[in-house]
Amino acid sequence: MPGHSLAQLRGSNLRAITALLGSAGPQSRADLARGSGLSRTTVSSLVSELLDNGLVVETEDRGTPYKGGSGRPPLLVALALRPGGVAGVDIGHRHIRVAVSDRSARILAEVETQTDADPHGNATLDIAADLVERARTEAGLPLSELLMVGLCVPAPIDRRSARVDQSVLPGWHELAPAEELSRRVGLPVVVDNDANLGAIAEHQHGAGRGTADLLYVKLASGVGAGLVLGGRLHRGSTGLAGEIGHVLAREDGDLCRCGSRGCLETEVSTRHLLALLRPKLGAALDLLGLLALDADGDPTVRSVLTGAGHTAGRVLAGVCTTLNPARIVVGGSLGASPSLVAAIRVGVDRYAHPEAAASCEVVSGRFGGRAELMGSLALAISRAGELA
Ligand SMILES: [Zn+2]
Structure with missing residues (x-):
């Protein structure tokens, strides 16, 4: 109609x-x-x-x-200033982080726990609900003044069913996470995936401010993108827009958790990069160590990150030519690597339409691994405004 x-x-x-x-x-x-x-x-x-x-x-x-x-x-x-606040819940593959903020996104309390979220949907939402209550108490906000919860899950949400794409998050089979968390906390819950919420956070508060056409790419243990087009998040017809982690990057590559082979995620995720580097630099190498060696100019680390950046840049070049964004914001834990961001720039320049590449900046995100939490708060604040 x-x-x-x-x-x-x-x-x-x-x-x-x-x-x-x-x-x-x-x-x-x-x-x-x-x-x-x-x-x-x-x-x-x-x-x-x-x-x-x-x-x-x-x-x-x-x-x-x-x-x-x-x-x-x-x-x-x-x-218009109104009383009350919101909660943001960021569920990652390995953590749950919850913040309560006022309606200008000023954080009043924040709590976090480590957990293996992927195989345990219901148990993870139980813990998340407890953390919301703990953060609300620490923030000193009466229950009646907590208006809305923004929830981040590390997988696409099918817009038709409001359920998680179970191919990438097997323990969440048939779960509708917003409905389930809402039942546990007794509040309205709005949900989106990690890359979309990262895009919202960087667009509204971070490195994407001041542009209406933005491509946010998350490079971490998972890989995905969020698209802001004409000032608004573009989710696609079923919610899969921006799933570039599962675009083919290498014909004969490794098997991916989505069932395909050679996806971008299998080539540039933190797990893949650490697996490449540990035989040379020691089994104890972790992500923080990798980023520190990159900052020190370690040639082995730089070479691996540069290769990953070129691969990611080649996939992003296609998106850049198709959508003509003004800025690519590189977020997630690897967004802090200057070598990786520089190599993405080279890959975009090499493979995108020359003018689409020339008119597109490539920058590091402001929020790194906190973008999902900030995006959950921003989404909840915006939805709470509609209910006021
Ligand atoms: Zn895949």
Whole structure:
């Protein structure tokens, strides 16, 4: 129904505006048009609706000195301050991290535990629910003021069924994680995968700020990407957009956990890189050691990371040519490696359309392994704004 999809589009545009205000603070309508990729006319109409609903207010206070030319600074738009906070839950392959923040994403409490999440969906969500309660108590937030939980899982969520793609997370078979966690904590829960939430975090608060077309790539024990197009996250028809970890990178490569062979993830994941380096540098080598040796200029480590960067860059070049993003943000634990990021740049330049490559920056993420937690909070804040 056309009317239905128009309403959906307007809803998603309103979310884009409140999300920008939540992350970047008070802004002019012109700033909002730049940050969202929407026209000035559309932004003005959306801001009017938000003002009418009491979700935003007009202010002259930017919080920081106005950096424009001479003359009167433009009137700014700010989120209306409401009490309450949100929780962000980041479930990784090896950890659960939970933070409670206020509605400007200022973290009030944070707790974490190590666990093997992949084979144990229900038990992992039990622990996550306990951690939400612990973080809420530490934050001193009454239960009635915890409004929403943002949840990150390290696998795609099927948009049709709200269930996890079980091929990459076998212990979560038939689980609908948002529904399950919501039942445990008694609060609304909104869920997304790690790369999408990393993209939201970097776009709103980190190295992707100020651009409407962004490709976030997570390089860690898993590999994936999140796409921000026209200022909004693009999830695809079933939720699989950005699953570049399972794009073919080597014809005769290793068997991947998805069932295919030679996926990008089997070539550049931390597990693969450590397996290549341990015979040369010792069985005790871990990720922190690898990053430290890279920073020291160790030639063996640099050579392996450069090879991985070229491989990742070749896959990203295809995405870059197809989508023409202004920036590629490299996140995850390996995003901190300067050699890897430099080699991705070389790979993109070599294999992408020359002009698409020239107009695309390649930068390290700001949040590294914390992007998923920050993204969970940002998503919860944006959804809580809609319920207000
Ligand atoms: Zn795969």
